[in-house]
Amino acid sequence: MAGEHKHPNYMAIFWLLAILTVIELIVVFLPFGKMVNGTMLCALAVGKAVVVAMYFMHLKFESRTLGLIALTPLAIATLFVFVILPDAFRVDHKTTNLKPAAEAPAKH
Amino acid sequence: MSQAAASHAAPHAVEPAESPLTPESWGKLGMWIFLAGDAVGFGALLAAYGGMRATSADWPNPYAVLGINLTAAMTFLLICSSVTMVKALEWLGKGDRGKCKMFLFFTALGGAIFVSCQAFEWTHLIERGLHVDGNPWGAALFGTSFFIVTGFHGLHVTAGVIYLLSVIGVVSRRPDPAASYNVVEIVGLYWHFVDLVWIMVFTFMYLL
Numbered sequence: 001m002a003g004e005h006k007h008p009n010y011m012a013i014f015w016l017l018a019i020l021t022v023i024e025l026i027v028v029f030l031p032f033g034k035m036v037n038g039t040m041l042c043a044l045a046v047g048k049a050v051v052v053a054m055y056f057m058h059l060k061f062e063s064r065t066l067g068l069i070a071l072t073p074l075a076i077a078t079l080f081v082f083v084i085l086p087d088a089f090r091v092d093h094k095t096t097n098l099k100p101a102a103e104a105p106a107k108h
Numbered sequence: 109m110s111q112a113a114a115s116h117a118a119p120h121a122v123e124p125a126e127s128p129l130t131p132e133s134w135g136k137l138g139m140w141i142f143l144a145g146d147a148v149g150f151g152a153l154l155a156a157y158g159g160m161r162a163t164s165a166d167w168p169n170p171y172a173v174l175g176i177n178l179t180a181a182m183t184f185l186l187i188c189s190s191v192t193m194v195k196a197l198e199w200l201g202k203g204d205r206g207k208c209k210m211f212l213f214f215t216a217l218g219g220a221i222f223v224s225c226q227a228f229e230w231t232h233l234i235e236r237g238l239h240v241d242g243n244p245w246g247a248a249l250f251g252t253s254f255f256i257v258t259g260f261h262g263l264h265v266t267a268g269v270i271y272l273l274s275v276i277g278v279v280s281r282r283p284d285p286a287a288s289y290n291v292v293e294i295v296g297l298y299w300h301f302v303d304l305v306w307i308m309v310f311t312f313m314y315l316l
Contacts, residue, residue, distance in 0.1 A: 007198060014191045021183055028171060028315050038316050045311035049304050056190050056300040066129045066140060073144050077151025084159035 008055045020048050133290040136297070143301045146264075150305050153260060154312050157253045168245035174233070174254070176314050182225050183310050189218030190303045193296045200292050203285045208292065209276050215299060216272040219265050226262045230255070254313060261309050264302050271295055 024044050027037055054060040059067055130136040161167050196211035233254075240255050242248040275295045279288045 007194075007201075010191055010194045010198070014187065017187045017190075018184065021180070021187070024311065024315060025176070025180055028176070041311050041315050045307055048307045052190065052300055052304045052307065056194055056303070057297055063129050066137075069129075069140055069144050073147035073151050076148050077155055080152055080155035081158065084155055085162075087159070 008060075010055075013051060013055045016051060017048055020044055020051075133294070135290055135294050139294045139297045143297065146301070147305070150260070150308070153253075153257050154308060157257060157312065160247075160249050160253060164247045164249065166246035168243070168247065168250050170250075170254075170314055170316070173238070173243075173245050173250075174229075174314055178225060178229055179310060179314050182222055183306065185218055185222055185225075186303045186306050189215045189222070190300055192218065193299045197289075197292050197296055200279070200285050200289055205279055205285050205288075208285070209279050212272055212276050212279070212292070212295075216269045216276075219269040219272065219299075219302075223262055223265050223269070226258065226265075230258075257309055257313055261302070261305055264305070268295075268299050268302050271298060 024041060027040050027044065030037055030040075032040075053070060059070055127134045127137045130140070192211045192214040196208045196215060199207035199211060237244045238251045238254065240252050243251045272295055275288075275291055278291050279285075282288045
């Protein structure tokens with residue numbers, strides 16, 4: 001019973017992943033600017049990751065709690081970004097202030 | 109439910125009761141929890157990479173420096189090896205251990221070629237001046253983060269190849285195909301995870 005869950009059409013998943021990869025490579029060359037291209041690339045990457053987890057790792061056919069375990073790292077990684085950002089921008093603040101300060105040290 | 113799971117389990121299974129989330133095996137739950145932890149590791153690396161890059165004034169354009177022709181081929185290779193992995197499990201489910209071992213071997217071969225391509229890529233980049241402590245194109249952390257993130261992933265692929273080869277040994281030793289079904293499914297989880305992480309690494313380190 002356990003190993004008998006429905007198998008998805010793996011070749012269809014393969015072609016979907018291959019086509020999404022080709023689209024990613026095309027998006028890199030699109031002239032929409034870094035912001036739009038970046039958003040599209042992130043969306044495509046997350047889409048591919050979800051397809052791999054759902055169908056290749058059979059998460060679609062597992063219990064919902066296992067899905068929650070699988071999602072936990074995503075929540076933690078998002079938290080990491082917010083933990084890192086204040087520090088990161090603090091460094092940025094210092095480095096951007098250092099250069100003019102070196103040129104004109106007598107300002108303050 | 110527990111009786112059904114017990115009748116499916118290998119005769120030498122010693123688990124006292126069924127796993128609450130993955131009734132077919134405790135090992136599968138263990139692998140999922142390990143992968144969740146491992147994903148936090150990769151998540152931390154990528155978040156740190158994003159933080160460093162967002163606040164750097166002279167971060168090189170990864171796409172221009174690294175080139176993506178070889179890496180795109182490597183991405184395709186990993187997707188193919190994920191397909192051979194699911195095929196291995198499918199054949200084992202049908203009771204064909206020979207075909208299962210063949211597809212497991214193809215999967216390991218795909219991983220080995222992937223790591224070889226990565227070694228080739230690293231060698232070229234190092235020759236062109238991309239080092240852990242500096243590079244000719246800008247922020248030194250660019251090289252540091254590149255080698256740490258792709259290296260951490262390459263280490264996972266290398267471990268996966270060894271893991272896959274040892275699972276071929278397990279399938280060979282157990283005459284009953286059902287006895288090694290869980291083992292193959294669990295190595296599959298690990299392998300697909302490595303593929304999933306590469307999708308993220310490829311996007312964040314090369315394309316963005």
